[in-house]
Amino acid sequence: MKFAKTFALLAGGLALALSHTTSATAKTDLLVYTAVEADELKKFKKAFEADYPDVNIKWVRDSTGIITSKLLAEKENPKADIVWGVAATSLLLLSKYNYFQGYAPKGVEKLEKKYYDTKNNPPLWVGQRAWIASVCYNTVEAGKHNLPLPTSWADLTKGVYKGHVIMPNPNSSGTGFLDVSSWIQMQGEENAWKYMDALHENIARYTHSGSKPCKLAAKGEIPIGVSFAYRGAKSKNAGAPLEVVAPSEGVGWDLEAFGIVRNTKNLKAARALADWSVTEKANRIYNEEYAVVAMPGIAKPVKNFPPGIEAKMIQNNFQWAANNRIRVLDEWRKRYDGKSEPKK
Amino acid sequence: MITPSIKAPPLGTAIKPKVSGEDWIMRVVLIGIALYLLITMVFPLYAILSKSFQTDKGVFIGLDNYIKFFSTPALFWSIQNSFFVTIITCLIVVPVAFTFAYALTRSCMPFKSLFKGIALIPILMPSLLPAIALVYLFGAQGLIKGALLGHDLYGPIGIIIGESIYVFPHVLTIMLIAMSTADARLYEAAQVLGAGKIKTFFTVTLPGVRYGLVSAFFVCFTLVITDFGVPKVLGGKFNMLATDIYKQVVGRLDFEMGAVVGMVLLIPAVFAFFADRIAQRRQVALLSSRAVPYEPKPTPAFDMAMLTFCIVIGAIILAVLGTACFASFAKFWPYNLSFSLNHYDFDLMDGGSWDSFFNTLELAAWTAVIGTAAVFSGAYLVEKTKGFETGRGIMQFLCMIPMAVPGLVLGLAYIFFFNNPGNPFGILYHTMPILVICTITHFYTVAHLTAVTALKQMDPEFEAVSSSLKVPFYRTFFRVTVPVCLPAILDISMYLFVNAMTTVSAVVFLYSPDTALASVAMLNMDDAGDTAPAAAMGMLIVGTAAGVRLVHTILSRGLLRRTQAWRYR
Numbered sequence: 016m017k018f019a020k021t022f023a024l025l026a027g028g029l030a031l032a033l034s035h036t037t038s039a040t041a042k043t044d045l046l047v048y049t050a051v052e053a054d055e056l057k058k059f060k061k062a063f064e065a066d067y068p069d070v071n072i073k074w075v076r077d078s079t080g081i082i083t084s085k086l087l088a089e090k091e092n093p094k095a096d097i098v099w100g101v102a103a104t105s106l107l108l109l110s111k112y113n114y115f116q117g118y119a120p121k122g123v124e125k126l127e128k129k130y131y132d133t134k135n136n137p138p139l140w141v142g143q144r145a146w147i148a149s150v151c152y153n154t155v156e157a158g159k160h161n162l163p164l165p166t167s168w169a170d171l172t173k174g175v176y177k178g179h180v181i182m183p184n185p186n187s188s189g190t191g192f193l194d195v196s197s198w199i200q201m202q203g204e205e206n207a208w209k210y211m212d213a214l215h216e217n218i219a220r221y222t223h224s225g226s227k228p229c230k231l232a233a234k235g236e237i238p239i240g241v242s243f244a245y246r247g248a249k250s251k252n253a254g255a256p257l258e259v260v261a262p263s264e265g266v267g268w269d270l271e272a273f274g275i276v277r278n279t280k281n282l283k284a285a286r287a288l289a290d291w292s293v294t295e296k297a298n299r300i301y302n303e304e305y306a307v308v309a310m311p312g313i314a315k316p317v318k319n320f321p322p323g324i325e326a327k328m329i330q331n332n333f334q335w336a337a338n339n340r341i342r343v344l345d346e347w348r349k350r351y352d353g354k355s356e357p358k359k
Numbered sequence: 360m361i362t363p364s365i366k367a368p369p370l371g372t373a374i375k376p377k378v379s380g381e382d383w384i385m386r387v388v389l390i391g392i393a394l395y396l397l398i399t400m401v402f403p404l405y406a407i408l409s410k411s412f413q414t415d416k417g418v419f420i421g422l423d424n425y426i427k428f429f430s431t432p433a434l435f436w437s438i439q440n441s442f443f444v445t446i447i448t449c450l451i452v453v454p455v456a457f458t459f460a461y462a463l464t465r466s467c468m469p470f471k472s473l474f475k476g477i478a479l480i481p482i483l484m485p486s487l488l489p490a491i492a493l494v495y496l497f498g499a500q501g502l503i504k505g506a507l508l509g510h511d512l513y514g515p516i517g518i519i520i521g522e523s524i525y526v527f528p529h530v531l532t533i534m535l536i537a538m539s540t541a542d543a544r545l546y547e548a549a550q551v552l553g554a555g556k557i558k559t560f561f562t563v564t565l566p567g568v569r570y571g572l573v574s575a576f577f578v579c580f581t582l583v584i585t586d587f588g589v590p591k592v593l594g595g596k597f598n599m600l601a602t603d604i605y606k607q608v609v610g611r612l613d614f615e616m617g618a619v620v621g622m623v624l625l626i627p628a629v630f631a632f633f634a635d636r637i638a639q640r641r642q643v644a645l646l647s648s649r650a651v652p653y654e655p656k657p658t659p660a661f662d663m664a665m666l667t668f669c670i671v672i673g674a675i676i677l678a679v680l681g682t683a684c685f686a687s688f689a690k691f692w693p694y695n696l697s698f699s700l701n702h703y704d705f706d707l708m709d710g711g712s713w714d715s716f717f718n719t720l721e722l723a724a725w726t727a728v729i730g731t732a733a734v735f736s737g738a739y740l741v742e743k744t745k746g747f748e749t750g751r752g753i754m755q756f757l758c759m760i761p762m763a764v765p766g767l768v769l770g771l772a773y774i775f776f777f778n779n780p781g782n783p784f785g786i787l788y789h790t791m792p793i794l795v796i797c798t799i800t801h802f803y804t805v806a807h808l809t810a811v812t813a814l815k816q817m818d819p820e821f822e823a824v825s826s827s828l829k830v831p832f833y834r835t836f837f838r839v840t841v842p843v844c845l846p847a848i849l850d851i852s853m854y855l856f857v858n859a860m861t862t863v864s865a866v867v868f869l870y871s872p873d874t875a876l877a878s879v880a881m882l883n884m885d886d887a888g889d890t891a892p893a894a895a896m897g898m899l900i901v902g903t904a905a906g907v908r909l910v911h912t913i914l915s916r917g918l919l920r921r922t923q924a925w926r927y928r
Contacts, residue, residue: 046872052887054707073872078886080609085868087612088774094789094871108612155694156499187606220513220595223605223886230888235693236499246888254691344611352433352598 042071043284048086050079051100051271055304062300063291070284078224079105079189090114096279097288102189103270106140107337115139115274120289130270130309142270143292145307147324148194149244150260151229156238165239167263168198172213180217181228182241186344186352189269190225190243195347196336197267197329208350215351233257245305248319261321265329270309378746381832386747389740389754392733396757398784399800403772404764410775411618424619434616437598438623441584444515444599448522449579452530455523456575457568459672460534462665464541465564467657469666475535477673480680482528482854483904485861485878486588488897489524491890492683493517493593500693502682513595521589524679526582527672529805530575532854536812536847537571541653556661570815574808577634578762581804584627585765587864592885600624601864604767614771621768625760650818680901687895702895708884712875716899719860719877722794723907727856730799730806734855735848738810739840743822743832762804766864769801774868789871801865802858806851813847814840842922849915857904 049056053076060072075095077085083105086098090112098106098115109115117137130142150171152164162179165171171180183191199207219237222228228240229247233255247259273292275285291297298310306320307328316322414420428434459478463471481489496502497512510516541564549559565572587601594602600620607617686692690699706712741754761769777788787793817840825835841848863878870876877900885893 053712057706075872077883080612081867081883084609084612084614085774088614088771088868089778092778092780092785094778184606186611187609223591223609224888227886227888230890233888234500234691234890236494254695256694341611341613348431348433 042069043281044071044073045281045284045288046073046075046094046096047288048075048082048095048098049100050077050082050102052304058300058303062296063288066291066296067284067287070287072288080187080224083108083189086114087112093276093278095276096281097273097275097285099273099288099292100143100271101273102146103140103142103272103333104189104192104336104340106272106274107333108340110139110274113277116277116279118275118286118289120286120293122290122293126293126309127311131272140272140274141289141293142272142309143297144271144301144305144309145268145328146190146271146305147244147261147268147307147328148190148197148266149229149242149247149321149324150262151232151240151242151247151250152258152260153232153235153238153256154258155256156232156235160238162238164258164260165262166260168210169264170262171239171241172210172217174217176217176239178217178219179237180214180239180241181219181222181231181237182214183225183228184221184223184352185347187223188225191221192336192340192344193225193243193267193269194241195343196339197265197331199343200267200332200335201265201329208346211347212350221351229257244320244324247321248317249304251319259319259321261324261327263327266324266327268307268328268331269333382745382747385740385744385832386750388736389744389747389750392737392740393750393754393757395733396754396800396803399796400757400761400764400769400803403769403776404760406775406779407618407621407768407772410615411622413615415613415615424615428616428619428623433598434603434620437600437603437620440515440598441600441624444518444522444590445580445583447515448519448526448583449576451519452523452526452579453572453576455672456527456530456534457572458665458668459531460538461564462669463535464538465653465655466662466665467655468662468669474669474673477676478531478669479528480676480901480905481524482532483857483861483901483908484525484680485863485881485897485900486521486525486586487592487863487878487881487885487893488683488901489679490517490521490589490592491885491894491897492679492686493521494890495682495686495692495894496678511595513593514597517593517595518590518597518599521593522583522586524676525586525589526579527676529582530579532850533571533575533578533805533808533812534568536809536850537568537575539846541567542650543653544651546653571812573634574812578805578808581627581762585624585763587765587767588882591882601765601767604765608767608771617771618768621765621771624765624768625763627763683894684898686891687898689891692891702892703899705880705892705896708880708887708889708892712880715875715880716877716896716903718791718870718874719900720903721791722798722874722876723856723859725791725795726798726802726859727852729795730802730855731848731852733799734803734806734851735810735841735844738807738814739836742811742814743819743840758807759804761800761802764801766801766862767867769797770865770868773797773865789869789874791874793869794866794874794876795859797865797869798859798862799855801862802855806854809847809851809854810844813844817843845915845919845922849911849919853908853911856907860900860904 051059056074056076063072064070075082079102082101086095086109093114098109106115117135117139119137120141123131123138123141126141132138132140150165160179162175165176182194185191185195195211198210202210226242226246229242229250231237232240233250244259244261247257251257251259273289275289279285293309295310295313298308298313301308302314302317304317306314306317307325308314411424412419412421462468463475493512494501497504497507497517507516545563546559549563554562585601587605590599590602591605600623604617604620607613607620687702688698689696690701737754737758741751741758744751773793776782777784777793779785787796821839822835825839861878863882866876867879867882870879877896881893881896884896
């Protein structure tokens with residue numbers, strides 16, 4: 016027995032020593048699950064690894080819906096070291112399964128309070144930047160059908176737009192849910208459903224993904240796509256004949272956020288990324304594509320973002336959204352998915 | 360042990376064939392392959408089945424999830440939609456593929472190999488690609504958007520067109536194998552007895568391919584009802600079971616309801632299995648050891664009609680491919696159609712990267728090599744093992760299940776099963792081997808059916824003769840069975856290779872950063888609305904698969920000439 020104990024101690028010590036030498040010589044692979052757009056990931060990896068040369072980021076990138084279900088499916092035995100750049104609503108949902116360990120990154124207190132988890136100390140999740148609902152309007156195609164530029168959500172229910180609007184299905188798209196959730200939070204349930212009943216009459220079809228309506232509008236497949244501002248600005252910068260509109264009543268939004276996974280074996284590297292992600296440098300990079308970032312006072316306007324969009328962001332209650340998600344989606348499906356196609 | 364007993368059985372006792380040593384070898388190998396299917400398919404399916412009876416916290420709640428499914432119109436109407444689309448598609452595709460195969464095997468029209476090549480092109484496409492091409496043809500900015508006469512592409516019409524193109528070569532492959540071996544003596548007999556062309560068709564040709572027709576119909580049925588690519592792109596407001604699973608799992612994060620929809624989708628598999636068994640019982644070996652291969656004689660009018668038919672079908676397929684190709688090179692459809700390679704810069708696209716393309720090549724190569732060996736040996740043992748009815752029946756059933764399992768369900772099932780902390784196979788999770796295993800299992804059935812169809816056309820007398828000459832079964836297998844079935848074996852390896860390149864749904868939950876795949880990248884790019892880069896990735900997949908196929912054809916031609924010479928007089 017004594018021998019076994021000594022042996023175990025020795026082996027443990029050896030393993031520890033070995034792991035130290037390897038981490039000193041080789042880089043730590045950090046497995047990061049993310050929903051950030053692919054063209055930005057290289058930039059983030061390069062900037063972070065310049066500051067932390069002994070960490071090597073390995074991205075697992077997918078759309079918000081897919082990455083969240085992947086994370087949920089792995090909840091018994093998480094693979095990710097850190098979830099980074101994924102919707103805060105998704106992180107809240109995941110945290111119900113004790114997915115994350117709390118950590119207060121160095122300098123987190125400099126961020127806007129509403130953009131990180133202040134209910135838990137240390138916070139389970141920290142926001143990076145906001146992704147905000149907007150409407151993409153194709154001037155060329157709208158011209159062909161004589162459609163005026165909509166400036167409010169209410170405009171979209173007008174008869175003139177019938178069959179010319181596409182929005183994401185909230186049952187498969189985070190952006191779609193963000194829209195529905197914001198309408199309910201702004202108008203109250205009853206009025207919001209009345210609004211959606213009217214809107215449904217004008218919708219040509221619902222898409223699986225949140226960026227697709229805007230890209231379809233950019234290509235002229237449909238004149239008007241309900242999507243989010245970043246996507247609209249991006250397509251417009253690429254030369255699409257688009258106007259990006261932030262409806263006057265207010266717009267829903269969600270955060271790209273991060274949280275360190277409870278069972279990570281690379282805690283040091285995960286915390287390094289967390290620390291780096293709240294720095295001013297990181298926030299300036301967030302700002303290259305997104306107009307609203309977690310650190311106050313540094314954001315510059317982004318080309319072709321709807322002007323003044325930050326002022327139109329609603330008071331978003333993430334907890335309400337996460338708690339009522341399934342109920343709202345069930346109601347939505349009952350109203351609009353079931354009667355989606357007339358019976359033959 | 361191997362020497363069979365030569366003692367005559369005592370009079371008065373029933374003759375019970377002795378189980379010889381080599382029978383035992385066959386049974387052990389058969390059980391080995393059955394175990395493989397158990398671990399890679401049945402256990403994961405059990406994991407997802409039990410999910411369908413649980414809450415998200417893992418509490419058993421009996422049929423509650425199913426009751427919820429059948430009391431939600433948005434969900435159960437999808438059953439009707441799926442069946443409607445699937446049956447219409449099969450009613451279109453099976454006759455068309457039959458006629459096409461008939462033209463290629465029973466007429467003397469020119470350019471047969473060219474038309475065969477064109478007809479098989481869609482097999483090289485992920486099902487997303489014909490759907491994307493249809494958007495560029497009939498969508499709001501399509502080249503011939505008036506052709507649907509104002510009907511909406513996004514709905515049943517678009518799905519049926521897309522599925523027809525996607526499934527056509529799969530059905531054609533089965534029809535071609537069923538028709539490629541015909542006994543000329545039957546046709547001579549029919550002629551001598553004074554039967555006309557039409558009578559010969561109904562009394563000789565059709566009965567001969569009856570098994571092929573039945574199996575083609577079920578392959579079509581299950582491929583369409585479980586396909587996810589076409590309705591994903593063209594579904595619009597038209598809900599189908601396969602896209603519902605996606606919506607449940609990816610959109611609502613409702614794994615339990617996803618599992619329920621998956622289970623509902625499994626019912627056609629059981630149906631297909633029984634239909635297949637009934638058809639099989641009536642099957643007679645076509646190619647007896649005394650058969651004389653049939654060779655068609657020229658009939659100008661008939662050959663011309665067949666040629667016209669093939670030209671029309673070929674033109675449709677080329678139009679779809681050409682449109683996707685054109686769109687992938689157009690700078691900004693429809694506003695700027697100048698030439699550009701931007702859409703091939705996958706490293707800048709959401710979900711795309713060039714690494715994914717090379718991973719796909721690796722996956723396809725492993726799947727083809729390991730899969731072909733496993734599938735053909737499995738089919739051989741199911742067909743040729745003596746006695747052991749129960750084992751063979753179970754194996755036959757196991758082989759039929761994968762086709763009815765939608766990829767998303769299989770992929771999810773793999774997560775539940777292989778990512779369970781207590782599972783010793785867990786080390787496979789997030790590796791290339793699990794992608795290979797999953798892909799082989801996912802495409803097992805069609806490969807198996809192809810092998811069985813080819814094996815059924817071999818007279819059992821081959822084995823009887825070898826066995827009476829005391830030749831061990833494995834020598835007969837390598838010296839007779841494999842060479843005779845070589846066309847089918849090569850088709851199986853190509854089928855597995857190509858499907859590994861094009862599959863999306865099963866692997867979407869299983870890839871890791873080191874094993875991202877091209878087809879998944881294509882799905883993600885289309886999902887994000889990057890339709891043109893998705894088309895570009897699709898073209899790359901088609902181009903590569905076509906290239907590999909060409910090399911494969913050239914390499915195998917010499918081999919086939921040596922092993923198939925007996926077919927020609």
